[in-house]
Amino acid sequence: MSSPGEGPSDSQTSRNGSTRKNKVASRENGIVMRNWSSRSSARPMPIPLKSLNEGHRMDPQERIFLEAAERGDKHTIMRCLQAQPHVNINCTNILGRSAIQIAVDNENIEIVELLLKQDGVKIGDALLYAIREGVYRIVEMLINHPSISRHMLGPEWAKTKIQGDESSDYSPDISPIILAAHCNQFEILQLLLSRGARIDRPHQLSCSCTRCREQVSDDSLRHSLLRIHTYRALASPAWISLTSPDPILTAFKLSWELELLANKENEFKDTYVELSENCKKYACDLLDQCRSSEEVIAVLNKGDGPDDDPVLDPEKLTLARLKLSLKYEQKRFVSHPHCQQLLASIWYDGLPGWRKRHTFTKFLICLGLICIWPFMAVYYLFFPKSQMGQMIRTPFMKFLYHSTSFVVFLLLLILASTEISSIDGRGMSRGPPPSQLEWLITFWVIGFIWSECKQLWEEGLKAYIRQWWNWLDFIMLALYLCTFSCRIVGYIQLEFWPERYGPRDMLRSDWPHNDPTLISEGLFAIANVFSFARFIYLFLQHPHLGPLQISLGCMLIDIAKFLFIFFLVLISFACGLNQLYWHYGNEDNLASDAFLTLPSTLTTLFWSLFSITHITDVVIDAPNLHIPQLMGSLLFGAYHVASIIVLLNMLIAMMSNSFNSIEDHADREWKFARSKLWMGYFDEGSTSPTPFNLIVSPKSVYFFLKATKDFLCKCCSREEPKLRRQSMGTIKHDANSNNHVNSIASERPKYTPNSETTSVQTTEDIPKYEDIMARLVSRYIHQFKKNLRNQEVNEDDLLEIKQDISSLRYELREDRKRETARATGHIDNLKRDIMRSLKPGLHSNMNGIPGNPPISPTSSFNSGIPYTISGNVMSQQELDYLKREITMELKHEIREAVGEIVEAMNTNAMNNSTAPALPSNSNDLYHTHLYTQL
Template sequence: MNKKPKLINILSERLRPSLVDVERKYLESCELGDEDFVRNLLNSGRVSPDLEDTQGRTALDLAIASGHVSLVEFLVGKVGPKVIHQGLLCAVENDREEICQILLENSIYQSPLQSKDNANEYSSIEGITNPNSDKMSEIFEDDLSARSKLTQVSEISVNKMLKEALIKAAIRNNFQIVQMIMMKGASVDIPHDYFCSCHECIEEQRRDYMVFCNRRLDTFRALASPAYISLTEEDPVMASFYLSKKFKQLQVMETEYKSTYEELDAQVQEFTLDLLNQCRTSGEVQSLLDSPETEKSSSDSFPILQVALRMEQKRFVSHPKCQAQVSAVWFSGLKGMRHLNRFEFLLLSIPVGMLLLPILSLVFILAPWSKVTLLLNTPSTRFLSYTCSYISFLCLIVLGKIQFSNMWVSLGCEETNPVSYVFIVIIFMWIIGWIWEEMKQLFDQGAADYFRSVWNVIDFLMLTFLLTSFTLDAVIPLRLRSALAYHQLNYNVSAGKEITINQLLFCYEVEEGKSYFSVEHQCPTATVGVEWTPTWVPDPELIADIMFSAGIILSIARISFIMPANETFGTMLVSFRRTFGDLVKLLAMFVLILLSFSCGLAALYAAHVCQTPHFQGFSGVFFVLIWSLLGFGEGNTPELNQSAPMSSITNNPSRIALTEWFGKAIYGVYVFAASVVLMNLLIAVMSNTFQEVQDERDIEWKFARTELWMTFIEPGCPVAPPFNIIPTAQTICKAWRKIWSLCVCCRKRKLKINKKSKKLDEEMTISSSYTNSRQSVICALIQRYIVHASREKMEGDEDASEDRIRRLIELTGSRLEKRLDEITGHVQHVDDHVSHVDKGERDIQQLQREEMKRTDLLLKAQDEYKEILLKKWEEWQRFREQRLQEVKSMREQRERLLQQRMFEEARRLEEAISDTLEEANYIPRTTLR
């Protein structure tokens, strides 16, 4: 019985109350933009301006969504502050720039400082004019203190509202609205660190952790917005790089929002690519790749690109415009070096370089001002020089350690071949040259950036191992020689013949041309008279061999640094590094399985150590399982030798079969889990990684190639080791100038300091002008990007606005149906009047026909009159011709009278001629014409 009232109460709580007809018409009119109807309703007071529909939308929200600007201006003066702020958020979500500007000019978004100043002004005036100024001043002081507190609260609320609107506008990526809100003084603060333990973060997490996380995500979305980055950051590219790095770190820490941070990372990376796309000239690309703190004369080349490499912005680095700029620098001066992009040309150029580059390096050392400097100082030539020098170094150390190993032993002999000294000195010079090169790189980059590169770590270990090995190889014979000089040893060389040894036996020749080494096998023919006895001290010769083995492995592996020069080998190198990383990730699972099964089998076979040659202790089991993982295990490994004794307390022979059965089961499970499952899992992961690299092989290869190129584009010594440790003539001249500058007088020193200060001022001026030019380029790129993004947004919003247009059409159609009934009544009324109009039309047509008849009669009369005039004209024309003929005859007669000297008759005849001409000209010739 109580179920129905309870259900009604639940529905009344969860559903909004329905609207009456007037309220529904009011909201529909606001959505359709019927301003007159809305004004009449609000002025009559029949509806509230803050009315909401069943979805929680106010009339202002509906007018804003429909874009009725004039109606919004009217409603803003009627609704409350809460509705205005809700309307601003609605305008931001619907990208209504003009409406946002109208709402932001409202008083609720104005700073209260101005009203505070007005209050102070008012209080001072009242204190002067009022006779009770002391009391009034006290009252106003109390009032101002209260107002100051309210001002602080209102400032916080205004900033909070503007910040909320700014975050929504930034997420929408609307440049105009973001600019409007930021002009009000709003900004987005960077969220605190994920592990921040300040009072504010702890309080927000305690209050509602989900709200805290959502607000944090929205803030990061706003910070990653291209609109916000473009309008707030001086260098948007660097800001995007740091945001991308931040998002990569947050992906690891906040794994529950990993996909969100991945999207934000892709968004900021896409923004940097769009800025690159807006570059139209190589100068703009170069300005974008230069740091604002660097000058054109700086030693760093493309500092922004260096940062992109460190932060692994692969898409930015591999962009065609960025690659074109780097390629232009790489092949500057030597366009023909582009053939080295093909690996076969690179391999062919290495032998030629090994022959020519030493000669060119010596020429550079002796004459650094020659044209050889321009040739050697190009990045591509430096790369070729480095490669040739490194390969020559590898050949040298391999020959010196393996093929001519007796060369090091000969240092302990009384007579050593001078060629050995030359060979050893060259090796040490080469090693010192490489060490000097790495020291300069470490000094320029810093320890953090230097050891971040895997190649630098390999170089450091390689040089450490090789230097230690060759140093021990050179020191050990010399130390043994000095030790044998104090200890006389006798040795039986041949039958009954003893000799005194005061040097190494390797140096002593028994017979003519024979030593203690056989020519065929290079093995000693007799036991050496020196033995390393302290076993607790490491053998230095063994240490030297171990160090050389590790060093030569790293050295030969280091040759792969030239692989990114070719697309195929560069992609293979990237795939190898990525798949090796997958192996390291799965290594923990391998180790876990190895430890678990090793402990189990070691405990199972602890009483049968004497009966098995394989599972003897934990270390024995561990190595057996490792070899079986690699495919070197045997199926009978868990079997026991029953004839051997058993170290068991109970000494039960029947447990051997059970132990073998259980051991085979454990061993089989291990082989299945490790070899079948984990190995196939590793293969699958590696295949997936390899496919990812292949899908983006162009990006991966260009990124790896740029890393290689930038190491040689950076300024450095043009010559490779060992020639880099030889001081050039230019270096000597610089050193002499520095020494000479220390000996000059104080006055000259002051003049020089003044010159240096002037030079620094000029450099600062150049730097500021260069920074300004870079900022102008960035501003131009931002403006182009804004236009491009706005155009794309307009094109993309066409499909999104179809639903809204369809909804408005439906609402308009329902409104038109109501109007159709009224129009039908007006049509009936018009039909009644149509009959009267038809009667009047017939009367008008009769009048028109009578008028046409009169017009025809008038036209006939005009034609007859025209014929009469033509006849008259012809008569007058004949009359004139007759008169002209008479004038002609009278003129001839007058000529005859003048010849007869009858002047009186001629004069009278002339008067008659003039009268006749007047009669002829009197005819109205223009009457018809």
């Protein structure tokens, strides 16, 4: 182990100036620089980096100071700060990192606290390092420093950066609160919010305000990156959890906004899509924290407005939040098990144990219910409030009867398309009156139109046109209306003006080409195709046919994209071939007239994809026209290569990709589509299927009269509408509450690590939804932190452990030095005490020595400090004098004792001559031996 004043070892130097994200890279850079410096004497080479090429000369004292900060040697740092002249506390190493930044990166709280007490310390990016490391104590110390103001924690952080002095780790646009949101540091983010930090929401992409124009004109890339950094912070779970009063609604709207930005800013599409997926995942994770059906109902029943309290009564479910998730395409949220379990329980309400029954049993029950369908429909018209009527109003029964009605409609279409409808010989009749079968079809179509009108009134135009199945219904019903209109026009023409439009009965070959009956038959045929295609929508209920139907819908979109390119290729070759062959239209040189006109050329090229045309169509029967024939053959062959080999295989690849994409998430896609189907039957109304919905029921008459009465009373009354009564704990929101982070943060229940249901409501009456949402957010935060603790140890953690061990090493070294000094002083005090006990008169003798101060008689044995003389520490001369005096006194005492022993032994020897004689007391060697033994 080297002393604190010595330079660091090679392994320590290689870690100098490392950051948490780039610790490994910094260590490698240090090794490369060390190796380069060892070879620089042999062959000097210029370094391409400007910062290293200019050289980074440091004072030796500064180098020791920074190395001590890297090792965690607090005592060496203190000596450097107390030395004269004082070391520059803001000095940086070769990577531009100061001592406080190094200490923060190493999470050394003691060194950071020591450096913050020094005058003139510059924090710089040390606050960002502390936020990234997640050390709450260091962040709190840094933001409490006088140099950090409240405004610097937010958007004004970039103003503190000097031009050309930007950090290599962070962009100037990344403020402390943005970084805390990026890293999902819940406690640190709450601390910054309590200090008044905020995040300004980006303006719209099409905003043309002065600020946006200036930012775009100065640096468009910096402007785009600032928007991305801000949206990344706004989309973080920590920010939404701590600032939003309704986190799920905020996640929905933000994910939808990010998807729109992904389509507009294609340069950063992947980034916006990733942020949108994070918002969707966060909403799903909050729903995953629900532990009871009550909590799930409260979440799914919450409305869009701030004052819309959820309905917890299972019999009055609105599922407003679920409808909103369908609007914002939140497939993860809708397909979540908690959501699907509630939907399934509502769907099969009134049929207990339905899902546990055998498939054959279900088929028999459904068949029996279908057989009594007309009687049940009539019964419901007169007794809608009865027990049987309540069962008919359940979603499953409504779906069963509406599906049965549509199947009957398809059977009528099949009968109308067969020979049964032409038994009366009306094939030659123009404008015939409708038959009984056609009257039934008409009633069904009118019933479907009335049902669609009610759906459009209840959902609204935007919600109605958002579902492409409604477009299919609209096209189908529009074709049927056109069919009926043409039939009516044809009937009226031949009924009232036969002399103008000709006779009613005549051969079809003699009919006019624009006869209304011919047009109606064509439209009716197309409408039949759409009708049978509409029945595929009911397959969404089945778990195996549903994903196939979704894949088919995606493939239709691929076909529409493909047709755009295909028609471009088709028109280009058609124009070329028509330009080449139209010259020979008046001659008999062509085998056919396939390419004489542009429409015929388009038709020929289209049907050639299916091998219907012949190769002889491009042959020119003339001996001298080889070049036009060769050019035509080349164009015709190139068309087949481009259309069949290239375009059709591209279409197959696109369709396969769409199918695989749906298949990878088949369960999610199917549950989302099925939920859309189910939601159409959850709402009140539309219980009677077609054509029974055309019958005016007593309930409809009652509601019509009641609505008329309310309207008349409202017109006659001049009273102002009463305000809606609010509960004591309802939070009031301003229209611009989303733009003020402080107000939002104050309304949001704050997170407390030691409590799961802590809230900041001041009133005792807490809204149910707010209470449940606070619990969900608290559970999510605890689960998030638990997952972080369960992560595997990485190399950054190992480097932190090494730094802690290095810091502990120097602490132990300093403690050992202090113990050694304390033991030495203790031994000296012990010697002085021995001296006093042996020679009480020693003090008087020492006081007579010239130049020596009087010795204090107070003992310092118990104090643990060196013996003092008149309050001063004894010098080396005084200690040597004490040693000599002790030795002289010991020798004197020993001589006296030995003399007495020798005298006694000589007296005995005179009496007994055989006794051994002792040596003379004048023997100095004997005296020295006794002194040594003592």
